Each structure stands twice: as structure tokens, then as C-alpha cells.
Amino acid sequence: MKIVKVVSKVLAASLFTAAIVVGFSSCGEKKSRVKTNEKGEILELCINNQSETGEYDPAGAAAFVYFSHQTYALDPLVDYTKDGLYTPATAESWEVSKDLLTYTFHIRKNAKWSDGSDVTSYDYKNTMVRALEPANGSWYVDFLFPIKNAKAAFDGKTSLENVGIATPDAKTIVFTLEAPCAYFLDLLPNVPTFRPSSKKYAKDEDKNWDMIPGKNLSNGPWYMAERKPGEYILYKKNPYYYDAEKVNLLSIRMRFMDDDQAKAAAYQTGELTILSGAAASIADAYEGKPDVRFVEIPQTNYIMLNPNVAPFDNPLVRKAFALAVKRSNICTVVGKSCMASTTLVGRFYKSKVDGTQWGKLQGELLKEDLAEAKKLLAEAGFPEGKGLPKITYTYPSMNYEGDVAQILQQQWKELGVEVELRALENEVYVATRREAKSQAIRMQWYADYNDPTSWLMMYVKGNSLNDIRYDNPKYNELMAKSDLELDVAKRQALLVAAEKLIVSEDTCIVPLFTNNTTSLTDPSLTNFYYDVIAYPNYKQLQVKQ
Numbered sequence: 076m077k078i079v080k081v082v083s084k085v086l087a088a089s090l091f092t093a094a095i096v097v098g099f100s101s102c103g104e105k106k107s108r109v110k111t112n113e114k115g116e117i118l119e120l121c122i123n124n125q126s127e128t129g130e131y132d133p134a135g136a137a138a139f140v141y142f143s144h145q146t147y148a149l150d151p152l153v154d155y156t157k158d159g160l161y162t163p164a165t166a167e168s169w170e171v172s173k174d175l176l177t178y179t180f181h182i183r184k185n186a187k188w189s190d191g192s193d194v195t196s197y198d199y200k201n202t203m204v205r206a207l208e209p210a211n212g213s214w215y216v217d218f219l220f221p222i223k224n225a226k227a228a229f230d231g232k233t234s235l236e237n238v239g240i241a242t243p244d245a246k247t248i249v250f251t252l253e254a255p256c257a258y259f260l261d262l263l264p265n266v267p268t269f270r271p272s273s274k275k276y277a278k279d280e281d282k283n284w285d286m287i288p289g290k291n292l293s294n295g296p297w298y299m300a301e302r303k304p305g306e307y308i309l310y311k312k313n314p315y316y317y318d319a320e321k322v323n324l325l326s327i328r329m330r331f332m333d334d335d336q337a338k339a340a341a342y343q344t345g346e347l348t349i350l351s352g353a354a355a356s357i358a359d360a361y362e363g364k365p366d367v368r369f370v371e372i373p374q375t376n377y378i379m380l381n382p383n384v385a386p387f388d389n390p391l392v393r394k395a396f397a398l399a400v401k402r403s404n405i406c407t408v409v410g411k412s413c414m415a416s417t418t419l420v421g422r423f424y425k426s427k428v429d430g431t432q433w434g435k436l437q438g439e440l441l442k443e444d445l446a447e448a449k450k451l452l453a454e455a456g457f458p459e460g461k462g463l464p465k466i467t468y469t470y471p472s473m474n475y476e477g478d479v480a481q482i483l484q485q486q487w488k489e490l491g492v493e494v495e496l497r498a499l500e501n502e503v504y505v506a507t508r509r510e511a512k513s514q515a516i517r518m519q520w521y522a523d524y525n526d527p528t529s530w531l532m533m534y535v536k537g538n539s540l541n542d543i544r545y546d547n548p549k550y551n552e553l554m555a556k557s558d559l560e561l562d563v564a565k566r567q568a569l570l571v572a573a574e575k576l577i578v579s580e581d582t583c584i585v586p587l588f589t590n591n592t593t594s595l596t597d598p599s600l601t602n603f604y605y606d607v608i609a610y611p612n613y614k615q616l617q618v619k620q
Contacts, residue, residue: 108345108348108597109348109597109599109600109618111618112325115323115617115618116323116324116325117323117324117325117616117617117618118325118326119325119326119327119328119348120324120326120327120328120348120349120613120616121327121328121330121346121347121348121349122327122328122329122330122347122348122349122350122351123329123330123331123332123338123341123347123349123350123351123352124139124140124143124329124330124331124332124351125139125140125331125332125333125352125473125501126140126305126331126332126333126473126500126501126502127140127304127305127331128140128501128502128505129141129505130285130286131144131285131286131291131299132205132211132272132277132284132285133145133149133202133206133215133267133268133270133271133272134202134203134205134206134211134213134267134268134272134277135206135211135212135213135214135285136212136213136214137213137214137215137267138214138505139521140331141267142265142267142521142610143329144299144308144329145265145267145270146295146610146611147293147295147296147297147310147327147329148291148293148294148295148296148297148298148299148310148313149270149271149293149294149295150164150165150186150270150271150294150295150296150316151164151165151263151264151265151269151270152164152165152166152169152180152182152199152248152263152269153166153169153180153260153263153264154264155264155265155525155606155607155608156606156607157604157605157606157607157612158607159525159606159607161260161264164264165182165183165186165194165271165294165317166180166181166182166183167181167182167183168180168181169181174255175252175255175256175561176251176252176254176255177249177250177251177252178249178250178252178259178260179247179248179249179250180196180247180248180249180250181246181247182194182195182196182245182246182247182248183246183317184246185317186294186317187294187315187316187317188273188292188293188294188315189292189293189294189298189313189315189316190292190315191315192273192275192292193245194271194294195242195245195246195274196242196244196245196246196247196248197242197245197274198271198272198273198274198294199248199269199270199271200240200242200248201271201272201273201274201277202267202268202269202270202271202272202277203219203222203225203238203240203268203269204235204238204240205272205277205279206219206268207219207225207228207229207235207238208279209229209231210279211279213267213268213539214267214539214540215266215267215268215523215539215540216229216268216539217532217535217537217538217539217540218262218266218268218269218523218532219268219269220253221252221253221254221256221259221262221558222238222239222240222250222251222252222253223238223239223251223252223253224237224238224239224253225238225239225240225253239251239252239253254558254559255559255561256558256559257557257558257559257560257561257563257566258524258526258528258558261524261525261526262524264524264525265523265524265608265610266523266524267523271294272285273290273292275292276290276291276292277290286302286304287302288300288301288302293310293313293316294313294316295313295316296312296313296316296318296319296322296324296613296614297310297311297312297313297322297324297326297327298310298311298313300326305331306330306331307328307329307330307331308328308329309326309327309328309329310326310327310328310329311325311326312324312325312326318614321614321615322614322615323602323614323615323616323617324613324614324616327613330347333473333474333501335354335356335357335474338350338353338354338357339353339354339357339360342595347595348596348597348600349594349595349596349597349600350594350595350596351592351594352474352592352593352594353367353593353594353595354410354474354475355409355410355411355412355413355475355593356410357593357595358410358411358412358593358595359410359411361595364598365598366595366596366597366598367593367594367595368593368594368595368596369412369591369592369593370591370592370594370605370609371423371591371609372421372423372521372589372590372591372592372608372609373421373423373424373521373522373525373529373608373609374421374519374520374521374522374589374590374592375416375418375419375420375421375422375519375520375530375586375587375588375589376479376517376518376519376586376587376588376589376590377419377517377518377519377520377584377585377586377587378468378483378515378516378517378518378584378585378587379513379515379516379517379518379542379543379583379584379585380393380396380397380514380515380543380582380583380584380585381511381512381513381514381515381516381543381544381583382543382544382545382581382583383511383543383544384512384513384514385464385514386455386457386463386464386466386514387514387515387583389455390581390582391451391452391454391455392451392452392455392457392463393581393582393583394448394451394582395448395449395451395452395455395490396448396487396490396492396515396585397441397448397582397585398441398442398443398444398445398447398448398451399443399445399448399486399487399489399490400441400443400483400486400585400587401443401486402415402416402417402443402587402588403415404482404486405479405482405483405587405588406588408475408478408479408482409475409478409479409588409590410475410593411593412590412591412592412593413588413589413590414588414589414590414591415587415588416434416586416587416588416589417439417440417441417578417586418433418434418437418440418574418578418586419530419531419574419577419578419584419586420433420437420527420530420531420570420574421433421522421530421589422434422589423589424522424527426567427526427563427567428563428564428567433527434589436571437571437574437575440574440575440578440579440586441578441579441582441585441586445489445490448490449490449491452490452491452492458491459491460490460491460492460493461491463492465495466487466492466493466494466495466514466515467494467495467496467497467513467514467515468480468483468484468494468495468496468497468514468515468516468517469497469499469504469507469508469513469514469515469516469517470496470497470498470499470504470516470517471498471499471500471501471504471505471517472498472499472500472501472504473501476498476517477496477498479517479587480496480498480517481496484496494515508542509542511541511542511543511544516542518542520533521608522608523608524608525607525608527567527570527574528554528557528558528570531554531570531573531574531577532554534550534577534583534584535550535551535554535555536551543583545577545581545583547576547577547581549576550573550576550577550581553569553570553572553573553576554569554570554573556569557569557570557573592609598619599618599619600616600617600618600619601616601617601618601619602615602616602617603615603616
């Protein structure tokens with residue numbers, strides 16, 4: 076009954092959106108609503124984002140919205156090309172020592188902040204040093220730990236002066252590693268703690284600097300010019316950006332929106348130039364139209380079952396709940412962009428060995444078997460769910476999450492278990508998840524860099540993103556070995572084994588699905604692309620003539 080109800084709700088939304096599209100199309104052929112100046116420069120791109128959560132400080136609590144800010148405003152030392160190759164960014168060149176322990180980066184002489192001041196090695200180090208102060212609550216501090224003494228400094232066992240980050244001059248930064256790290260260069264393009272923050276303004280004594288245009292300086296293509304909390308951020312072209320002559324987009328308005336129908340209406344009227352992450356009902360209504368774009372993204376939606384909270388401290392209970400999940404039912408509700416997945420690593424992530432998508436390489440890590448699930452629950456001492464303590468599934472009240480939660484609730488009911496649903500506003504949900512006390516809680520992870528460790532490293536003991544405090548010595552050992560293994564195939568084998576352990580054996584992670592992200596984009600826009608981890612590059616955006 077609940078599944079039918081959910082599907083009906085999605086159908087109704089689809090019909091509503093279709094009515095908007097038909098109504099608009101009947102007025103005649105849609106023309107570009109994107110305005111340009113006499114030089115052909117685009118005046119403004121308006122794009123949606125989810126509700127405003129977290130900080131804009133790369134050394135702090137960098138939540139989902141932060142990454143859009145970073146893409147627009149903070150240029151890394153090294154970036155990715157469209158095909159996933161390393162390319163110079165703020166660092167015009169770099170060298171790696173023969174023993175693979177020392178990385179030296181040379182910052183462009185013409186690299187400037189949006190106020191015209193020089194971007195220096197001290198600005199990059201400023202982010203890292205502040206992230207290594209535990210009081211700053213950096214979510215991405217663990218990615219600094221390949222650097223010599225970084226973890227020891229974070230743990231208070233040595234001083235920050237002993238960390239292997241040297242700045243011999245204003246335009247040179249040198250990293251000394253604890254040991255060779257197979258993915259170190261992959262960290263630089265997108266991990267927040269490797270992005271710069273202006274030493275002039277980004278200071279611990281000013282906890283709110285990152286929320287204030289004028290203090291939150293940019294060294295990227297655009298800078299934060301205006302911010303209306305909870306509503307939008309306006310980014311304008313940075314005239315001091317070293318590659319400014321190639322930037323054809325003068326401003327980006329990032330609007331915070333959660334309501335799918337409001338997004339659909341805003342796109343239809345031209346208030347949004349791009350509707351990012353379009354709901355299935357919206358995308359279906361535009362089927363066959365040039366507005367629709369699909370991009371395979373390195374992301375996984377999954378459930379975390381907390382091994383430290385009853386009844387999921389029992390591995391049989393965890394496995395029973397996992398085997399009772401029918402992903403096909405979930406995908407029906409989420410839409411065409413959704414594909415069932417049983418891997419923690421994003422299904423569409425491509426192997427560095429041979430380019431095989433991870434989902435095909437790893438195969439099915441969890442089967443769907445209700446009979447076996449019931450058997451396991453009985454073996455755990457809870458036949459037909461009798462004797463189980465109250466169980467709550469926690470999720471953010473946004474997009475399709477409520478529909479997915481209802482389906483999971485119905486499927487677990489077939490196991491004989493009543494599960495209470497707890498929907499939380501996104502900011503409250505994130506804070507609750509970080510407390511690591513929830514029994515079963517929804518999680519979604521989008522790769523921060525082009526490597527399986529972007530997902531797997533989170534569940535190493537002590538990692539700041541380990542929101543269920545998972546701790547398996549064998550898993551920790553496999554991950555540690557993978558860091559040191561420079562043979563690509565051997566390293567991949569270690570990571571494959573680690574993922575099987577946390578999903579198939581310990582079953583603290585229950586993958587559900589991955590997405591093609593679906594966007595609606597004004598058909599007149601051209602000359603932009605999504606990089607290897609599906610982040611957009613709008614620098615040379617054009618309007619078709």
C-alpha cells in the first residue's frame with residue numbers, strides 16, 4: 076500500500092510538471108533566455124543548489140554547498156582535465172622526488188586574490204594549519220595525514236612546526252610525506268583542505284570570515300560578491316584571475332532551493348538557467364527535449380547501520396536488514412536516473428587499471444533474499460522481529476528521501492520489523508549524523524577525488540567522517556597497505572577486499588543506488604563540460620548564435 080501511494084505521488088508530480096512544460100511549449104518555440112553583452116559574454120548563469128548548510132571555509136565543516144563555492148571561487152594547485160589527467164592550475168609546475176616522498180609546487184607569479192593581492196604558498200598552508208587544529212572541526216583533515224607529522228600534530232603529539240609543509244618562499248610550497256602515497260596528487264584538485272584561504276582574513280579568531288563577501292576572497296574564476304543567507308549567493312567574474320581572459324561568464328547566481336516543483340517553475344520561467352539535480356518527475360516531463368542532460372556521477376546513496384548501537388551491534392541483524400532491501404522498488408520511485416547498486420564505491424567510478432566501471436568490476440556485494448533475512452534474524456534471537464528494541468531510520472527531509480524511507484519501512488515490515496521514520500531538516504540531519512548515535516541513517520557520498528579511497532577511507536578507525544565509528548582491524552590494515560602500494564593492480568585488489576569486508580561481511584554499509592545526475596540546461600548554452608568527477612567547468616561557457 077505504501078509503495079503504491081509513493082508511486083502515485085510521483086506520478087502526480089510528473090503530471091503537474093508536464094502541464095507546465097506543455098503550457099510553455101504551446102506558446103511557440105523556446106528561444107534562449109540567456110542575455111549577453113556586445114562582446115558575447117554571458118551576463119549571468121542562475122543555478123540551484125540545496126539548502127544552505129555548513130561553512131565556506133575549506134578548513135572547517137565543508138558540507139555539500141561548499142563544493143559549488145569551491146568550484147567557482149577557489150583554484151587548486153593542480154586540477155583535472157576533462158579526461159581525468161592532471162593539469163597545472165595555480166601551480167604552473169611541480170616536481171616529485173625519486174623516492175616519491177617530496178612534492179614541490181611552484182605557484183604562478185600572476186596568481187592573485189580577488190582584491191588584487193598575491194596568492195602565496197602561505198595561503199595554501201594557512202588552510203592546512205588551521206584544519207590541523209581540532210577545535211576548527213575540519214571534516215576533511217584526514218586527507219592531510221599522508222603528510223609527515225600531520226596526524227601526530229592533529230593528535231597533539233607534536234607541534235605544527237614539525238608538519239611536512241614547507242614554504243621556502245611566497246611562491247613555493249613543499250610537501251614531505253610520511254611514506255609514498257599512491258593517490259596524493261589526486262587529493263589536490265578537489266579536497267577542501269588543499270585549497271587556499273587568504274592569510275589576511277581567514278583567521279581562527281574571526282569565526283565568521285567565510286560568510287562575508289569581501290573577506291572570503293577568491294583566487295578562482297569568480298568571487299563571492301553578495302550573499303543573502305538561505306536565499307542565494309551572487310558570484311562575479313574575478314578580474315584578477317590568472318586565466319580571466321578565457322572566462323566568458325560574468326556572474327553566477329546560486330539559489331538555495333529544496334522544493335522540486337518550485338525549481339521546475341523557476342526553470343520554466345527563466346529564473347533558473349540550469350536546474351541541477353532535477354527530480355525524476357521533472358526530467359520525465361522534458362523527455363525528448365534538448366534541455367535534458369544526463370551525467371554519470373561518482374556517487375552512492377546508502378544506509379549506515381551503526382555497529383555500536385543495539386540491535387545493529389549484532390552482525391546477523393545487520394545482514395538481515397540488508398538482505399530484506401529490494402533496490403528495484405526504490406529505483407522505480409527515484410526515477411530513470413537511478414540505478415541499483417551494492418557497492419560503496421560509486422558504481423560509475425572507473426578503474427585506474429583498465430577503465431572498467433566499479434560496479435561491474437566488483438559485482439554484486441549483497442543479494443536480495445527475504446527468506447534468508449528472516450532466517451538470520453531468527454538466529455540472532457529475534458524471530459519475526461520479536462524482542463527487537465525500537466528501531467528508527469533517520470533521513471533528511473529533502474528530494475525523494477521521504478519516498479525511499481517509506482519503501483524501506485515497508486520492506487523491513489515484511490521482515491517482521493516495525494521501523495519508525497525520522498525526517499530531519501538537512502542541517503539538523505547532518506549534525507545528528509555526525510553524533511554517531513543513530514541506529515540506521517541514510518548517507519550519500521559524492522567522490523571528492525578520483526580514487527576509491529574517497530569512499531573507503533571514511534571508515535578507517537578515527538577518520539573524521541566515520542559517522543558510525545566503524546573499527547575493524549583487518550579493514551584498517553587493508554586500507555593502510557593500499558596507501559603504500561604503488562602497483563595499480565595490486566592496490567586495487569586491496570581496495571576491492573576492503574569494500575567486500577565492510578559491505579558483504581560486516582554489513583555496516585548497505586548500498587542502495589547511484590545516480591546519473593539529471594539537469595535541465597537552457598539549450599542555447601554550449602562549450603562547457605563535466606570533469607572526471609562530474610564537476611562542471613563553466614569558464615568558457617558560450618551561447619549558440
